[in-house]
Amino acid sequence: MDQLQAIRAFARVVEAGNFSRAADSLQMPNATLTKLVQALESHLGVRLLQRTTRRVTVTAEGAAYYERTARLLKELDDIDASFGSAQRKPRGPLRIDMGASVASMIVIPALPEFLAAYPDIRISLAVSDRHTNLIGENVDCVIRGGAVTDETLVARQIGSAPWVTCAAPAYWRAHGTPQHPHDLCDGHTLVGYLGGTGQRALPLRFAQGADKLEVMPPQLFGVNESNAHAAAGLAGLGIMQTFRYTARPYLLSGALVEVLPEWRPAPYPFYVVYPPNRHMSQRLRVFIDWITARFAAAM
Amino acid sequence: MDQLQAIRAFARVVEAGNFSRAADSLQMPNATLTKLVQALESHLGVRLLQRTTRRVTVTAEGAAYYERTARLLKELDDIDASFGSAQRKPRGPLRIDMGASVASMIVIPALPEFLAAYPDIRISLAVSDRHTNLIGENVDCVIRGGAVTDETLVARQIGSAPWVTCAAPAYWRAHGTPQHPHDLCDGHTLVGYLGGTGQRALPLRFAQGADKLEVMPPQLFGVNESNAHAAAGLAGLGIMQTFRYTARPYLLSGALVEVLPEWRPAPYPFYVVYPPNRHMSQRLRVFIDWITARFAAAM
DNA sequence: AATGTTTATTCATGCTTGTGAATAATCGAA
DNA sequence: TTCGATTATTCACAAGCATGAATAAACATT
Numbered sequence: 001m002d003q004l005q006a007i008r009a010f011a012r013v014v015e016a017g018n019f020s021r022a023a024d025s026l027q028m029p030n031a032t033l034t035k036l037v038q039a040l041e042s043h044l045g046v047r048l049l050q051r052t053t054r055r056v057t058v059t060a061e062g063a064a065y066y067e068r069t070a071r072l073l074k075e076l077d078d079i080d081a082s083f084g085s086a087q088r089k090p091r092g093p094l095r096i097d098m099g100a101s102v103a104s105m106i107v108i109p110a111l112p113e114f115l116a117a118y119p120d121i122r123i124s125l126a127v128s129d130r131h132t133n134l135i136g137e138n139v140d141c142v143i144r145g146g147a148v149t150d151e152t153l154v155a156r157q158i159g160s161a162p163w164v165t166c167a168a169p170a171y172w173r174a175h176g177t178p179q180h181p182h183d184l185c186d187g188h189t190l191v192g193y194l195g196g197t198g199q200r201a202l203p204l205r206f207a208q209g210a211d212k213l214e215v216m217p218p219q220l221f222g223v224n225e226s227n228a229h230a231a232a233g234l235a236g237l238g239i240m241q242t243f244r245y246t247a248r249p250y251l252l253s254g255a256l257v258e259v260l261p262e263w264r265p266a267p268y269p270f271y272v273v274y275p276p277n278r279h280m281s282q283r284l285r286v287f288i289d290w291i292t293a294r295f296a297a298a299m
Numbered sequence: 300m301d302q303l304q305a306i307r308a309f310a311r312v313v314e315a316g317n318f319s320r321a322a323d324s325l326q327m328p329n330a331t332l333t334k335l336v337q338a339l340e341s342h343l344g345v346r347l348l349q350r351t352t353r354r355v356t357v358t359a360e361g362a363a364y365y366e367r368t369a370r371l372l373k374e375l376d377d378i379d380a381s382f383g384s385a386q387r388k389p390r391g392p393l394r395i396d397m398g399a400s401v402a403s404m405i406v407i408p409a410l411p412e413f414l415a416a417y418p419d420i421r422i423s424l425a426v427s428d429r430h431t432n433l434i435g436e437n438v439d440c441v442i443r444g445g446a447v448t449d450e451t452l453v454a455r456q457i458g459s460a461p462w463v464t465c466a467a468p469a470y471w472r473a474h475g476t477p478q479h480p481h482d483l484c485d486g487h488t489l490v491g492y493l494g495g496t497g498q499r500a501l502p503l504r505f506a507q508g509a510d511k512l513e514v515m516p517p518q519l520f521g522v523n524e525s526n527a528h529a530a531a532g533l534a535g536l537g538i539m540q541t542f543r544y545t546a547r548p549y550l551l552s553g554a555l556v557e558v559l560p561e562w563r564p565a566p567y568p569f570y571v572v573y574p575p576n577r578h579m580s581q582r583l584r585v586f587i588d589w590i591t592a593r594f595a596a597a598m
Numbered sequence: 599a600a601t602g603t604t605t606a607t608t609c610a611t612g613c614t615t616g617t618g619a620a621t622a623a624t625c626g627a628a
Numbered sequence: 629t630t631c632g633a634t635t636a637t638t639c640a641c642a643a644g645c646a647t648g649a650a651t652a653a654a655c656a657t658t
Binding site: 018019020030031033034035038051052053054055056 | 634636637
């Protein structure tokens with residue numbers, strides 16, 4: 001039995017909460033994972049995990065073994081890293097989660113440059129805005145906008161995204177161009193971006209000096225995905241408030257027209273969020289450095 | 300790569316000083332050992348051992364890696380042991396070194412009882428009296444008589460062996476039976492047991508109350524191996540002072556006859572000697588307990 | 599300088615392990 | 629209560645690794 005591999009496999013099951021998810025995150029067949037954990041249990045003469053086909057619970061012995069060995073695994077990784085770091089380029093898998101527009105507008109177009117610099121890093125990119133259980137899902141980091149509320153995680157700001165309020169030219173011709181945020185409540189409609197709960201659209205925010213306004217025009221259409229949100233704006237369904245980096249190509253081509261630029265609200269902070277780890281993997285570190293530079297360049 | 304196995308293999312090479320000896324003590328082919336160490340070096344991107352076909356030296360990085368990982372290996376073994384010890388009988392290899400007479404007269408005849416109790420322990424028994432480099436040769440313990448001088452090792456006394464002074468009946472008929480130790484210097488010869496250097500025979504020792512004597516009859520024959528020593532005495536070559544446990548079967552059969560029983564010197568202490576280890580393996584512990592009981596019974 | 603012995607490494611083959619697919623079991627929804 | 633979906637485990641086979649034997653190199657002796 002490869003005990004180290006078995007211990008890592010077992011730890012993954014504990015963190016993931018079930019075998020299938022653990023196998024996925026380890027990119028390993030279920031059968032292999034099952035066998036590794038069984039071999040470890042046989043070696044120790046102890047049942048580490050109590051499992052049915054639908055549920056896996058960690059036994060008391062399993063929890064103790066996990067605690068004790070997790071520390072050893074980290075130490076070994078530290079030792080290995082301290083030996084290899086001077087000689088080897090970062091390599092291995094990197095799992096990242098981010099919003100659709102960050103992915104399609106900023107990260108993915110620039111990835112060739114990152115992968116050219118680090119050809120041995122293999123990226124798995126998940127596109128979502130949902131709250132991600134970083135440790136449970138074995139995600140190395142997520143990129144998120146807005147305040148980070150989970151204080152068990154490290155949040156490093158990578159930039160701020162300015163807002164723009166815009167619509168298609170045909171929309172402005174049909175409804176008139178507003179001169180003040182209040183004008184939006186009369187004879188205008190909103191293409192809403194649905195927030196976390198997916199139930200209510202976010203209001204439009206405006207700021208000028210110390211003045212801050214929130215305006216909620218009638219919502220004709222709401223959507224919770226940023227590409228679809230842009231498509232709706234382009235189709236002339238209403239006014240949209242979105243990130244400038246999302247709208248940029250359409251603003252440049254004239255497919256969208258910005259209004260009230262002097263009323264732009266404060267830029268929206270973006271963070272890369274990752275679990276605290278005494279030793280951050282080198283590949284994660286170079287990615288964080290890169291995305292910080294890249295994000296600044298994209299704003 | 301099975302990194303744990305590779306680390307253990309590497310550690311063994313460091314301790315043994317060369318690949319062949321390390322492979323022997325791990326009961327592993329040289330090719331396997333070579334591949335494991337190479338895989339570890341490749342994984343770390345560092346050369347751990349500098350080797351020619353006749354010489355292996357540990358690099359500075361290798362020494363550092365050995366120190367750091369040896370501790371982790373011990374911790375992992377501790378963790379495993381603390382999990383398994385309640386459930387599993389001791390198993391695995393045990394390497395023991397001892398003198399020829401201890402081996403053939405005490406230990407080997409009783410081994411069936413030990414192996415019946417612990418069928419999963421596999422014993423490698425080396426017969427020698429020489430100073431053994433316990434760690435370098437991966438020996439779990441040695442059984443030695445007399446003072447233990449190496450203070451880096453743990454010496455646990457397992458018993459004391461009484462002495463007898465005896466010779467074949469034909470010898471006594473030819474030379475007369477001594478009534479006092481001094482009588483041995485006149486008309487008697489010694490079958491000598493050669494000591495550590497193999498150059499000079501050990502003198503005969505006698506004690507009665509506070510009286511202690513050393514007598515050195517002329518030596519007709521000397522030998523450094525206890526079975527040959529006994530054979531010489533049985534052949535009537537002279538007087539021999541040996542352990543009672545060695546002579547017992549011949550004393551019982553009348554093939555040897557003891558003299559001066561009231562002048563027996565102090566019994567000779569025997570120790571089981573092993574390297575200090577924060578966690579003694581279970582199989583070593585049960586062996587030590589067993590040999591202590593067995594030794595007492597054999598005296 | 600040559601040679602023999604000993605030791606580390608490499609190569610081709612047999613054996614052990616990893617895994618795809620099938621099976622069995624569990625749990626939630628209807 | 630039944631059924632369908634999902635998950636853990638098992639089995640038979642393919643892939644990869646361990647190793648015996650051969651090779652190459654180093655070192656001590658003559």
